[in-house]
Amino acid sequence: MKGIVFTEFLDLVEAKFGLETVDEILNKSDLKSNGVYTAIGTYEFSEMLQLLQHLSSKTNLSIDQLLLTYGEHFFQVLVNNYGALLNQYTDPIELLSSIENHIHVEVMKIYPEAELPTFEVVEKQEDSLIMIYKSSRAMHHFGLGLMNKTFEHFNSKVTIHLEKIKEDGTEVRFSIYKN
Known part of the structure; x- marks a missing residue:
């Protein structure tokens, strides 16, 4: 999955839920990239799933x-x-x-x-x-x-x-x- 999808997702999370939430979902996830994304990089979709799952748990909003x-x-x-x-x-x-x-x-x-x-x-x-x-x-x-x-x-x-x-x-x- 392209890095721009990750960088923009984290920007959205920060804007809507705060930098603390970004840190929390990154720290709770087991990320091969260590949560360091560039817009032009390519990363595993499993990382996005982990971030979504942790954000869903934190916010009580469904992944959908x-x-x-x-x-x-x-x-x-x-x-x-x-x-x-x-x-x-x-x-x-x-x-x-x-x-x-x-x-x-x-x-x-x-x-x-x-x-x-x-x-x-x-x-x-x-x-x-x-x-x-x-x-x-x-x-x-x-x-x-x-x-x-x-x-x-x-x-x-x-x-x-x-x-x-x-x-x-x-x-x-x-x-x-x-x-």
Whole structure:
């Protein structure tokens, strides 16, 4: 997993829960990296899981709730760092439907060793989109947070239904409807 995911996560934890919480979740975790992350480094997903589990225990928020909040936070990181890519789109449905064939292609140019989820477009209409998310990491709520902020970015109201196809969350259907 790319280091920017870790560095931004720890920034969010510090902003929302304080530096003491960052120290606590790092110290409680058995991290091969010793909790030292660089944005361009690559780290084991198991480290993110440990950090999430310890933060969940500390805050009494579910991992899904934490991932949703983190996805919403991370959207601003994308706007700040890759705004030109996002500005190629004028509609959130168009942007989301291009994740696999455009956005992820560009991400792979920057981070060739990144392990990205896949998003298969099942059905696309002017005001709706059905996509299947697949990832062994089951971070679908992170994706949901990014989607929420995508529609907000375009000043568009939306209803998003999330349905687990596989109980472990490694395959999820997102049904997205503009309001």
